[in-house]
Amino acid sequence: MFAFIARRLVATIPVLLFVAIFVFMLLRLTPGDPAAVIAGDNATSDQVAAIRAKLGLDEPLHTQFFIWSGKALAGDFGESFFFKKTVAELIVQRIEPTAMLALCTLILAVSIAVPLGVLAAARQGGWVDRAIMGFSVLGFSVPVFVVGYLLIYLFAIQWGLLPVQGYRRIAEGFGDFIIRLILPSVTLAVIYIALISRITRASVIETLGEDYIRTARAKGLPGRTVLLRHALRNAAVPIITVIGIGIALLIGGVVVTESVYNIPGVGRLTVDAVLARDFPVIQVVILMFSFVYVLINLVIDIAYSFFDPRIRY
Amino acid sequence: MVKHWKALLASVAMAGAMSLAAPPVAQAQTVRVVMHSDLKILDPIWTTAYIVRNHGYLVWDTLFAMDEKFEVKPQMVDTWKVSDDKLTYTFTLRDGLEWHDGKPVTAEDCIASIKRWGAKDSMGQKLMGVTAEMKAVDAKTFTLTLKEPYGLVLQSLGKPSSNVPFMMPASVAATDPNTQIKPTDVIGSGPFIFRPAEWKPGEKVVYVKNPKYKPRNEPPSGLAGGKVVKVDRVEWIWIADVQTSTNALIAGEIDMIESPGHDLLPVLAKEKSVRLFNANPTGNQFTFRFNVLHKPFDNPKIRHAATVAMSQEPFLQAVVGDAQWYKTCKAMFICGTPLESMAGMDGVLNGDSAKAAALLKEAGYDGTPIVLMQSTDLQVLTNLAPVAKAQLEKAGFKVDMQSMDWQTLVSRRTKKDPLNSGGWSAFLTSWVAADILNPVMAGFFNSACDKAMFGWPCDEQIEKLRDQFAKESDPAKHKAIVEAIQKRWAEYPTHVHLGQWYAPFALSTKLEGNLVAPVTVFWNVTKK
Numbered sequence: 001m002f003a004f005i006a007r008r009l010v011a012t013i014p015v016l017l018f019v020a021i022f023v024f025m026l027l028r029l030t031p032g033d034p035a036a037v038i039a040g041d042n043a044t045s046d047q048v049a050a051i052r053a054k055l056g057l058d059e060p061l062h063t064q065f066f067i068w069s070g071k072a073l074a075g076d077f078g079e080s081f082f083f084k085k086t087v088a089e090l091i092v093q094r095i096e097p098t099a100m101l102a103l104c105t106l107i108l109a110v111s112i113a114v115p116l117g118v119l120a121a122a123r124q125g126g127w128v129d130r131a132i133m134g135f136s137v138l139g140f141s142v143p144v145f146v147v148g149y150l151l152i153y154l155f156a157i158q159w160g161l162l163p164v165q166g167y168r169r170i171a172e173g174f175g176d177f178i179i180r181l182i183l184p185s186v187t188l189a190v191i192y193i194a195l196i197s198r199i200t201r202a203s204v205i206e207t208l209g210e211d212y213i214r215t216a217r218a219k220g221l222p223g224r225t226v227l228l229r230h231a232l233r234n235a236a237v238p239i240i241t242v243i244g245i246g247i248a249l250l251i252g253g254v255v256v257t258e259s260v261y262n263i264p265g266v267g268r269l270t271v272d273a274v275l276a277r278d279f280p281v282i283q284v285v286i287l288m289f290s291f292v293y294v295l296i297n298l299v300i301d302i303a304y305s306f307f308d309p310r311i312r313y
Numbered sequence: 314m315v316k317h318w319k320a321l322l323a324s325v326a327m328a329g330a331m332s333l334a335a336p337p338v339a340q341a342q343t344v345r346v347v348m349h350s351d352l353k354i355l356d357p358i359w360t361t362a363y364i365v366r367n368h369g370y371l372v373w374d375t376l377f378a379m380d381e382k383f384e385v386k387p388q389m390v391d392t393w394k395v396s397d398d399k400l401t402y403t404f405t406l407r408d409g410l411e412w413h414d415g416k417p418v419t420a421e422d423c424i425a426s427i428k429r430w431g432a433k434d435s436m437g438q439k440l441m442g443v444t445a446e447m448k449a450v451d452a453k454t455f456t457l458t459l460k461e462p463y464g465l466v467l468q469s470l471g472k473p474s475s476n477v478p479f480m481m482p483a484s485v486a487a488t489d490p491n492t493q494i495k496p497t498d499v500i501g502s503g504p505f506i507f508r509p510a511e512w513k514p515g516e517k518v519v520y521v522k523n524p525k526y527k528p529r530n531e532p533p534s535g536l537a538g539g540k541v542v543k544v545d546r547v548e549w550i551w552i553a554d555v556q557t558s559t560n561a562l563i564a565g566e567i568d569m570i571e572s573p574g575h576d577l578l579p580v581l582a583k584e585k586s587v588r589l590f591n592a593n594p595t596g597n598q599f600t601f602r603f604n605v606l607h608k609p610f611d612n613p614k615i616r617h618a619a620t621v622a623m624s625q626e627p628f629l630q631a632v633v634g635d636a637q638w639y640k641t642c643k644a645m646f647i648c649g650t651p652l653e654s655m656a657g658m659d660g661v662l663n664g665d666s667a668k669a670a671a672l673l674k675e676a677g678y679d680g681t682p683i684v685l686m687q688s689t690d691l692q693v694l695t696n697l698a699p700v701a702k703a704q705l706e707k708a709g710f711k712v713d714m715q716s717m718d719w720q721t722l723v724s725r726r727t728k729k730d731p732l733n734s735g736g737w738s739a740f741l742t743s744w745v746a747a748d749i750l751n752p753v754m755a756g757f758f759n760s761a762c763d764k765a766m767f768g769w770p771c772d773e774q775i776e777k778l779r780d781q782f783a784k785e786s787d788p789a790k791h792k793a794i795v796e797a798i799q800k801r802w803a804e805y806p807t808h809v810h811l812g813q814w815y816a817p818f819a820l821s822t823k824l825e826g827n828l829v830a831p832v833t834v835f836w837n838v839t840k841k
Contacts, residue, residue, distance in 0.1 A: 031721040031724065031725065032718070032724050036723040037720050038360055043360070051491065054491050080514075085496075093513060157560060259553055259554050260557060262561075264515050264551075276720065
């Protein structure tokens with residue numbers, strides 16, 4: 001197992017190197033000049049050129065890449081073109097809101113979607129199954145921002161129960177922290193619940209048709225035990241896979257949700273950096289996301305062996 | 314059990330009584346505002362971005378400032394005099410001016426600040442070009458000696474918009490003008506103190522009241538007069554989504570939106586807890602900019618035909634919609650200001666496509682397409698280019714409208730390349746009126762060829778008139794020069810104004826005292 005983990009971690013190096021080169025080149029070839037953005041609307045061409053030189057953007061592409069990668073290897077990810085702050089400092093400030101939003105969404109989604117999926121499978125063809133699957137289709141079809149604005153209108157504007165926007169760090173008080181995460185987490189969880197409950201239902205229905213389930217029933221085991229101990233456990237591998245894939249969806253959804261609820265997370269940092277052509281920030285954020293993706297895949301692969309003893313590495 | 318209940322009730326009653334009897338705890342008055350942009354850069358000399366200028370007005374002070382009537386008044390300066398030969402200006406600072414770190418403001422600080430600003434700002438560069446020397450006489454007094462008489466010394470030092478000549482400590486002003494100052498260097502003598510530790514880019518910026526600030530005795534007027542701070546703290550909360558900021562204002566989570574979208578104004582106007590306030594009666598000006606380097610706009614007659622083909626109302630309708638928030642105005646130096654004039658405007662901006670078509674034929678237009686850059690991500694600019702395209706095509710122009718985001722546009726507009734290699738013919742933008750109040754300030758009138766702003770107009774006559782304007786100090790003569798410039802503009806168009814528009818603040822009804830000024834400021838503001 002340890003050899004497997006070590007091999008997989010070593011394999012991330014070429015992936016990250018490829019991402020680094022690809023993103024670096026893509027950014028430089030995309031139209032838009034950070035110097036012009038920094039200089040402001042009233043700046044002259046000379047002022048823009050002076051700023052470009054100051055940022056080293058007038059150097060040849062390969063020189064720029066070697067300077068950046070040399071520093072990155074030494075742990076120096078550079079300074080944002082705009083904020084007089086290091087990229088690492090900016091990202092550290094933004095990780096907590098995104099991580100907490102993702103975690104709350106994940107907990108909420110899994111704790112609702114898996115029971116719903118199992119219930120739908122157990123009542124296959126009945127009105128409960130149809131209702132859950134109907135909700136699932138709706139959850140897939142309605143865009144995240146529409147759900148967000150709808151929830152804000154009802155819970156914040158009409159009934160005044162929850163705040164419209166903003167984020168409080170845990171250190172500023174747990175009550176304030178959690179109350180501001182309810183609407184964003186629910187908004188983001190809707191699509192995720194839809195996805196997981198559908199897969200759970202399909203997977204459990206498939207498992208319920210297996211011979212060993214029939215045997216368990218023939219032995220006289222209660223229906224609930226058969227469903228939860230035998231069917232669900234054996235249906236877990238595809239469910240875990242979809243949760244992992246869903247985390248990719250989650251990262252995409254976080255960008256929209258952070259904008260709608262004004263949460264200063266990594267998603268919004270990415271959007272702001274892209275719009276402003278803040279190259280050092282974009283490069284590091286995308287590298288970080290790539291690393292997180294690779295890591296999640298690794299965790300999922302490891303998790304398989306816990307749910308299915310037949311899987312060995 | 315009964316005893317317990319009695320004890321509980323008694324303790325609750327006692328706590329209630331104590332809370333009623335206790336003196337009220339003073340709560341810090343905090344104004345929470347959503348500005349038009351996030352504050353990413355802190356140095357108002359390094360960039361011309363308006364959000365940085367607004368930040369500058371909170372932290373730093375100016376020697377002179379423009380009042381509501383567009384007159385320049387002393388601000389940090391107590392007294393000043395001009396020598397009989399009009400070559401030497403002597404400025405004496407007010408007593409008791411202090412930087413936020415407690416050190417006194419000195420004449421040396423002001424000289425260093427003017428030098429740094431003068432290296433970057435176009436009006437500052439013009440002033441430095443005619444300045445022989447600046448010298449400190451004593452701690453509070455300094456002189457500025459000119460090589461030749463110059464009429465815009467005070468107007469330059471009281472320039473209201475980017476780049477504003479803010480006074481900084483000499484150690485900070487010593488920073489290379491092309492290098493941004495550090496967050497810890499954001500030390501001013503202005504009415505608010507910037508809190509670097511609480512600045513979270515993309516989230517919020519915090520300013521607290523400067524308790525040592527000594528406001529002038531005069532009442533506030535525009536950017537001049539007494540800057541009396543009546544709240545303890547101003548927080549700029551960055552909410553990128555306009556719908557979210559609107560919801561937050563309605564829910565009472567914020568107190569003000571500096572620039573709510575025009576499409577949301579009817580929603581906000583219906584809210585009882587919100588009022589709309591137009592703080593800037595001169596507003597903004599939509600502008601069409603020509604690139605004179607390439608065909609067809611290298612021909613002034615073809616540019617003139619374009620000015621004849623266009624009409625302001627459709628542009629304003631397409632973007633603003635509600636007529637209470639716009640005004641058609643052909644004056645190149647803004648309606649409602651001392652230099653408002655209609656000279657040279659006969660026959661232009663009437664949307665006369667038949668006349669424009671005849672002029673095009675006369676000018677020998679060969680059908681070269683105009684590469685018109687359209688910005689698609691700024692709501693206030695997106696609809697302008699399609700209207701321009703329609704009006705120009707109606708007159709017989711061929712228009713190749715190319716859509717891109719604003720940041721791509723601002724970098725592409727600096728390129729002089731031919732049209733088939735990524736060059737451009739025209740784009741549309743918007744100016745804050747305070748930036749274009751006279752022909753020296755107005756960057757698009759700079760016609761110094763390569764040294765001009767993108768578009769690079771090249772006209773000796775306009776440059777001579779701008780120089781004359783700069784040297785003159787008589788308001789009547791200024792007006793005459795402006796009229797001559799506008800007449801010359803009709804023959805050699807550099808850009809076209811497409812109408813004045815206003816962006817009111819959306820304010821919580823708890824907020825009062827917002828000033829009428831071309832820049833959003835927070836002194837005089839109270840919160841109920």
